[in-house]
Amino acid sequence: MREEQGAGGEGSGLAEREPVAALRAGDEAAFVSLVAAHNRVMLRVALHYVGTRSVAEEVVQDTWLALLNGLDRFEQRSSLKTWLLRVLANIARTRAVRERRSVPMSALAVDGSGDGDGGPTVDPARFRDPDTEQWPRHWMSAPRDWRGHPELVSMARETLDVVRGALEVLPERQRMVVALRDVEGLSAEEVCAVMEVTPANQRVLLHRGRAHVRQALEHHLAGSR
Numbered sequence: 176m177r178e179e180q181g182a183g184g185e186g187s188g189l190a191e192r193e194p195v196a197a198l199r200a201g202d203e204a205a206f207v208s209l210v211a212a213h214n215r216v217m218l219r220v221a222l223h224y225v226g227t228r229s230v231a232e233e234v235v236q237d238t239w240l241a242l243l244n245g246l247d248r249f250e251q252r253s254s255l256k257t258w259l260l261r262v263l264a265n266i267a268r269t270r271a272v273r274e275r276r277s278v279p280m281s282a283l284a285v286d287g288s289g290d291g292d293g294g295p296t297v298d299p300a301r302f303r304d305p306d307t308e309q310w311p312r313h314w315m316s317a318p319r320d321w322r323g324h325p326e327l328v329s330m331a332r333e334t335l336d337v338v339r340g341a342l343e344v345l346p347e348r349q350r351m352v353v354a355l356r357d358v359e360g361l362s363a364e365e366v367c368a369v370m371e372v373t374p375a376n377q378r379v380l381l382h383r384g385r386a387h388v389r390q391a392l393e394h395h396l397a398g399s400r
Contacts, residue, residue, distance in 0.1 A: 195255060199246055210239065213256055216359060217263050223354040224267035225274055234270055238263040253368055260361075260369045264351075334392065341391035342384075348372070349384035356381055 197205035217238060221231035241262050249258060342350050351370060355361045361369070367377050 195246070195249065195251060206243075209255070213259055217259065219359060220260060220355065221263060221267050223351060223358075224264070224271045227274075230270060230274060231267075234263060234267045237266050241266070254365075257365055257368045260365070261371070264369055334395070337391055337395045338388055341388040345384050345387055349380045349387070352377060352380040353384035353388065357385070 194205050194209065198209070214235060217235045218228075218231055221234040222228065225231050225234060238259060242259060245262075249255070253261075342353060345353070348370065352366055352372075355366045355369065356363070363374065363377055363381075366372075367374055370377070372380070
């Protein structure tokens with residue numbers, strides 16, 4: 176797999192060199208530690224591409240096998256986590272096509288880029304630039320404790336259903352950028368490396384995806400009044 180400079184560049188730092196060396200030496204404890212550190216997020220990311228947990232688990236397993244078979248080609252120009260997620264994304268995309276979960280019709284932009292040009296958008300000030308740390312992730316902040324308020328719990332479930340539905344119909348690259356940034360908490364640099372997009376393209380995809388989700392939420396709230 177081609178490796179590019181990405182998040183955690185400049186050799187990924189000295190902190191990662193020792194674990195990589197241990198893995199190359201066949202240290203089983205190092206591999207078990209790596210699985211413990213990354214397996215859960217890998218499974219969640221795979222689930223954003225494929226439809227079932229069983230297929231996602233197969234994708235993760237194939238990714239670990241790819242790591243073991245391709246570790247000698249890992250040049251440490253990106254972090255090991257980023258490299259793993261990039262390998263996983265490629266495997267998951269292939270499996271998604273096989274499972275008939277390829278790019279939806281909504282992803283077929285006029286120019287064929289799959290970016291969904293002309294989709295819904297809103298004033299950027301409503302979100303603020305996610306890279307400026309102004310209002311960081313404000314629209315997905317944890318709510319107050321709703322225990323003892325069943326009507327609020329029900330409303331929260333409905334809202335989550337709306338969000339999931341809105342994500343599902345997004346063009347694939349918008350959906351994945353929003354999922355990786357806002358659901359999985361990856362940095363902008365990590366998403367660029369995993370999805371192999373430019374920082375500018377990542378920002379456009381993130382804004383358009385968030386705008387669609389927000390529009391869906393506003394329509395739902397307006398209809399429930």
